[in-house]
Amino acid sequence: MSNKPVYDREHHVKKATGIGDPQCFTGEAPAAKFKVGDQLRVRDLPDLFYTRTQTYLRGTACTVSAVVYESPAAEDESWDNTDKVEWFYSLVFKQSDLWPDYPSAFGNDTLETELPERWLESA
Amino acid sequence: MRHLDIVKQFQPSLHTETHAPSPDMVDDDHYRAYTRSSHDLGGEPDIPITWEEKEEEIWEHNTFVTCEVLAWRGVWNAEERRRRQNVDVGQTIYLGLPYYGRWLMTAALILVDKQYVTLSELQDKIHEVRQRYE
Numbered sequence: 001m002s003n004k005p006v007y008d009r010e011h012h013v014k015k016a017t018g019i020g021d022p023q024c025f026t027g028e029a030p031a032a033k034f035k036v037g038d039q040l041r042v043r044d045l046p047d048l049f050y051t052r053t054q055t056y057l058r059g060t061a062c063t064v065s066a067v068v069y070e071s072p073a074a075e076d077e078s079w080d081n082t083d084k085v086e087w088f089y090s091l092v093f094k095q096s097d098l099w100p101d102y103p104s105a106f107g108n109d110t111l112e113t114e115l116p117e118r119w120l121e122s123a
Numbered sequence: 124m125r126h127l128d129i130v131k132q133f134q135p136s137l138h139t140e141t142h143a144p145s146p147d148m149v150d151d152d153h154y155r156a157y158t159r160s161s162h163d164l165g166g167e168p169d170i171p172i173t174w175e176e177k178e179e180e181i182w183e184h185n186t187f188v189t190c191e192v193l194a195w196r197g198v199w200n201a202e203e204r205r206r207r208q209n210v211d212v213g214q215t216i217y218l219g220l221p222y223y224g225r226w227l228m229t230a231a232l233i234l235v236d237k238q239y240v241t242l243s244e245l246q247d248k249i250h251e252v253r254q255r256y257e
Contacts, residue, residue: 004238010197048158050206056166078206
């Protein structure tokens with residue numbers, strides 16, 4: 001018999017079965033730091049090894065359009081660390097803030113995406 | 124061994140000599156460029172590519188199902204799969220192999236990494252299957 005350490009590789013799937021993911025993390029995050037309408041900025045954290053936070057958003061101002069769900073951040077979940085849960089936010093950016101040569105004729109265009117709280121700070 | 128002629132073409136993609144540079148030859152921008160993770164998040168300069176509508180092939184469906192089953196059995200979650208098939212493969216493979224080719228290779232690697240099969244078992248199996256077609 002193998003004497004390798006035993007790891008409960010199904011802990012995540014057992015938690016999510018019949019509930020869904022990220023719904024299975026509901027109620028686990030600390031209180032949300034931000035609310036709808038808040039003006040925020042995307043932090044420029046290191047992107048070493050893994051992230052889902054787009055590089056082109058770093059340092060850019062945005063507005064919270066919805067507080068969407070609780071989940072571990074991608075950086076943690078990608079190594080199956082699911083104990084630290086945080087709020088995710090849907091954020092609206094002005095396209096002209098993101099792309100230096102965005103045509104002024106489309107100055108009202110926006111981009112909306114979701115990020116975890118750890119990537120955000122008050123503007 | 125014809126593939127070695129292609130391998131030698133991977134290296135000079137930065138168009139400067141990069142073999143084992145001393146630390147002062149890597150400035151902050153180069154460090155960040157090297158360590159940035161390859162991803163499907165967009166926003167990076169690239170050449171235009173042609174959009175083609177393409178039916179998925181049988182092996183691609185089978186690869187997708189295999190990877191989903193590995194998730195249901197707890198071998199990985201979607202985020203770990205994404206990290207492994209987008210980032211851990213490295214930029215050369217990320218851009219060089221077909222989409223589901225990366226999925227398939229990553230599915231094999233996770234089974235080795237997490238000790239469900241040994242690499243020697245995998246080698247023997249691939250060799251055995253290949254011989255069926257020779």
